[in-house]
Amino acid sequence: MKKECKKFGCHNLTDNANGYCAEHQKELYSYDRNRLNSYQRGYDRRWQKYRKWFLERNPLCAVCGGIATVVDHIVPHKGNRQLFWDEDNHQPLCKHCHDAKTAAEDGGFGRKWVGGKNL
Numbered sequence: 001m002k003k004e005c006k007k008f009g010c011h012n013l014t015d016n017a018n019g020y021c022a023e024h025q026k027e028l029y030s031y032d033r034n035r036l037n038s039y040q041r042g043y044d045r046r047w048q049k050y051r052k053w054f055l056e057r058n059p060l061c062a063v064c065g066g067i068a069t070v071v072d073h074i075v076p077h078k079g080n081r082q083l084f085w086d087e088d089n090h091q092p093l094c095k096h097c098h099d100a101k102t103a104a105e106d107g108g109f110g111r112k113w114v115g116g117k118n119l
Helices: 022-034 047-055 081-085 096-105
Strands: 068-073 090-095
Touching: 047 068, 047 090, 068 096, 090 096
Parallel strands: none
Antiparallel strands: 068 090
């Protein structure tokens, strides 16, 4: 059964499993194609060592109190190396809380969510 495309404002019908019409299907993956890999974004061996150290000292999620598995950048660093390494800009989060925070900030797929619209 066909449903409306998930893209905000699109009324095209689709039966694609991910819920996006052919027109908006391409947008789903364009963000990832242009994104640098994790190592290029700074999440290298030095970061992994720091992450382990940070989570040993901050084992609980700052939001829900569960087991923290992610060192979150409170303010997204967007390539700013000083902000990337600023310990005051880090908080421990569980994966669920980190994913929820990222989705709220980015609107999913790297696009900002503004006023209820995915830009």
